[in-house]
Amino acid sequence: MGKKDGTNQINIEVKIAELELELIRLKIEQVAEEAFLQGVEDGKQQHKWPPMLTNSDLKEIFQCSDTVVHQFKHISGFPKFPYIKARYPRDEVFEWIKNNTKY
Template identity: 50%
Template structure:
């Protein structure tokens, strides 16, 4: 095998390795997305304070303070109810 063929073989092997690494990264990202989606959509579209306690892993007192914050999503027609998708969007926008 001459030098040119050896270089082509190495390039081919490097490309295969790159493809395998890329496939692993894509699979990992996909599984993470599925896991995140399952967590989010495991809740009803309208959340209660009890749901918020689970999501935030916080006490009732902490949730009571949180929902009073300006900008925290609430349903104005139903007291103590919170729109799921807006809550998760709020979390995304207000996390460090």
């Protein structure tokens, strides 16, 4: 193998490495964009609710009956607004859901 053949081999290997890096960069961009869009969608879903949720809101969010909503109110640590009966701070409720969900 001559010097020119060795140089060509190195150039090909460098080009392959560059293409692999470009492919990785594009994949990272794709994953980041998908994560961003999912975050935006999650934010839209959460913030479509008023800052103070009612029993009806909880029923819809949890897709459950009035009885189940009533049981939530008795769970220690479930967020409640202390000054108005049957009002629950939206962001704390969604945080509670996140912290109490088992995947």
